[in-house]
Amino acid sequence: MSSIGTRIKSYREKQNLTIEDLANRTVLPEDFIRAVEEDDQYPSLQPLVKLARALGVRLGTFLDDQVSSDPLITRLADREEELTTHMGGKEPGVVFHSLGKGKTDRHMEPFFIELLPESGKDDSLSSHEGEEFIVVQSGQVRILYGKEESVLSPGDSVYFNSVVPHNVACYGDEKAEIYAVLYFPE
Structure with a gap:
């Protein structure tokens, strides 16, 4: 499974966005976005919500690694x-x-x-x-x-x-x- 930071970077690159572009959309510092993408650092949930919104995806998109059928059971x-x-x-x-x-x-x-x-x-x-x-x-x-x-x-x-x-x-x-x-x- 890829890390959350790797998934964020992947979505950013698919949309041809630079880290600077994403920083402007989220009002998050470029250094912070770099740390999220490269070092998997997360100080709180709020920046991840901002990143998800700026990339047009659900927060859960960064956590998903497979598609399931209903009902989803988590043991x-x-x-x-x-x-x-x-x-x-x-x-x-x-x-x-x-x-x-x-x-x-x-x-x-x-x-x-x-x-x-x-x-x-x-x-x-x-x-x-x-x-x-x-x-x-x-x-x-x-x-x-x-x-x-x-x-x-x-x-x-x-x-x-x-x-x-x-x-x-x-x-x-x-x-x-x-x-x-x-x-x-x-």
Whole structure:
């Protein structure tokens, strides 16, 4: 399976775009795009959403490696880490496991996500079109939504409009695990 960075580069090159062109479309620095394509660096999900939109593809396109038929079943034993974001480019903060990988006609992005304690050190807010639904499986999760802050425990859920600046992170010193479904309108 090719890396996400390799797939982004492939889509960029298919459209005859330079890194500078893609930087202009996304308002992301050229150095950042180079690091994504060459070093598979991901500080957060938001830049990947911007890259997907600029290239005219779903975020899941960067994770897909095969086409499946309905229904798509993902067994726990087969779940694989697809993407790890790093806080400040250093420590791992969030580990994403795609639960929709292989369903190429999907309109939602379902994930099992591990929120490591390092993620709680980042208070930066991000926003994008769409909606998110999250259920806490284990640990505690801090949700910053606009000017509100909430802490969720196992079994708690939250559903929100993603256009409002938000941040989802681990709360405390123990890893948290969540199921999240992200919807990005086309």
